[in-house]
Amino acid sequence: MAGFGGMSTPRHFTIVGAGLAGALLATLLAKRGWQVDVYERRGDPRVVGYAGGRSINLALAERGLHALRSADAADAVLDKAVMMRGRMVHFLDGSQQLQRYGRDDSEVIWSVSRGELNIVLIDAAEAAGARVHFDRRLDDVDFDTCMARFIDDRDGDTHAHAFTTLLGADGAGSALRHQISKHVDLGQRLESLGHSYKELEIPPTADGGFSIEPNALHIWPRGSYMCIALPNDERTFTVTLFLPNEGDPSFATVQSGADARALFQRDFADALPLIPALEHDFEHNPAGMLATLYLDRWHLDGRAVLLGDAAHAMVPFHGQGMNCAFEDCVALAAHLDANPDFADAFAAFEAERRPNAQAIQAMALENYLEMRARVDDADFLLQRALERQLAERHPQRFVPRYAMVTFRRLPYATALERGQVQRGLLVEATRGRDSLDAIDWDWLDAEVERRLPVLPVEA
Ligand SMILES: Cc1cc2nc3c(=O)[nH]c(=O)nc-3n(C[C@H](O)[C@H](O)[C@H](O)COP(=O)(O)OP(=O)(O)OC[C@H]3O[C@@H](n4cnc5c(N)ncnc54)[C@H](O)[C@@H]3O)c2cc1C
DSSP states (O other): OOOGGGOSSOOEEEEEOOSHHHHHHHHHHHHTTOEEEEEOSSOOHHHHOOOOOSOSEEEEOHHHHHHHHHTTOHHHHHTTOEEEOEEEEEOTTSOEEEEESSSSTTSOEEEEEHHHHHHHHHHHHHHTTOEEEOSOEEEEEETTTTEEEEEOTTTOOEEEEEOSOEEEOOOTTOHHHHHHTTTSOOOOEEEEEEEEEEEEEEOOOTTSSOSSOSSSEEEEEOSSOEEEEEEOTTSOEEEEEEEESSSSSSTTTOOSHHHHHHHHHHHOTTTGGGOTTHHHHHHHSOOEEEEEEEOSOOEETTTEEEOTHHHHOOOGGGSOHHHHHHHHHHHHHHHHHHOSSHHHHHHHHHHHHHHHHHHHHHHHHHHHHIIIIITTOHHHHHHHHHHHHHHHHOTTTOOOHHHHHHTOOSOHHHHHHHHHHHHHHHHHHHTTOSSSTTOOHHHHHHHHHHHSOOOOOOO
16 A cells, blocks of 8 residues: 555555554554554553553443544454443432433443453554564653653563654553653643542353343442443443542541442442442452543644543543544544644644644533433433433434434534533423423524524534
């Protein structure tokens, strides 16, 4: 295949990190006939097993799926995914309610295993011609001579690699970001959420089935904290307990397995019998911290660029970190297609993606409050009922924000902006009401048309 713009020597890219974004980006670039080397800190997961460390499963939505389709990897991923139609809310009294995410089964999200997804993408990258080098941790970069040094953590050996340009997909703790920041002020700001998470497991039933409804994302909202559970295709659920770091209850007060059992007995009583290894999991699994990473700049001229969590790590409450990282990969590949000069391509990529990353970071933070404190609140439920009706009356204009983020691919910044207009309408129309009976539809329909232009159809 030809390289860029008919040039005789194909372009060469060095990607740092063969996680979710790195492996997908490698596939997309290698498919264009470009030379791609990927350096990954960990061992090959196909040989040594997947050393995940966090979030065993993830919600995959339309943005991520679209990116996977462009790498011909969507079918292999969906094959092992479990469909989630909506939130199954578990109330304190033990009752449950399914709140659908979309209109029907064409609007669902998918629970995928991080390890399996990563392996599908590494296979795809290699099949497309990328060379993936495992056990190579980026340690140091000399941007003047364009030499990168990697360390094999198994024996401490160092390996030097000459690069043309570095693409940083090495996650929230990015070593490349640290190296770039020695040359340019990235304007880095890390805002801790003040809450952390711990993963637990619901095993299959004795006869090998799912022990709760498989096609849902389960939520136990409890005000300032919550539990969620996502299904896995081997009939287990991964439960994530989110708690503040301080206060009561918090990871400061719930420290032992016995403390965890007492918390579950009081607040998650219907979940407790489903998690037989609660004490063990609680005491052995690490607590993961949650934070939002903001950068003012994502690249060092044409020599290096950051994407995915390395550029914009976010809290996980919209289930969009990976989806957004996958969108980054498609966008970066397109800007590299369109620009012969790396610096121009990286600048155009940053200009397109940074406002969108900031928008989904903001929405992810807002969604935490919604999930833990609003999904069981009467005002919220009334607004959601009205939202559904408006979406039916004005399908081209009034698309619930969750649907714009999850089932559409319009820019996140547009979803945030339109979501604010819509929220304003819902609050105004339901103020002082406890049902939709007396809604002034003439006024509301006219306001929707006035405030919300028709959304463009997506290709
Ligand atoms: C609890 C939790 C739940 C989540 N749930 C969802 C969800 O439901 N949906 C969703 O879309 N997103 C979710 N996310 C976010 C998602 O996990 C991330 O956004 C996504 O993993 C980002 O991909 P990435 O490739 O940028 O980084 P990563 O997946 O972190 O990959 C980085 C890779 O770089 C490698 N690496 C690191 N340092 C070096 C180095 N120095 N040299 C070489 N290699 C290196 C790592 O080993 C890794 O393979 C969740 C996150 C958390 C914490």
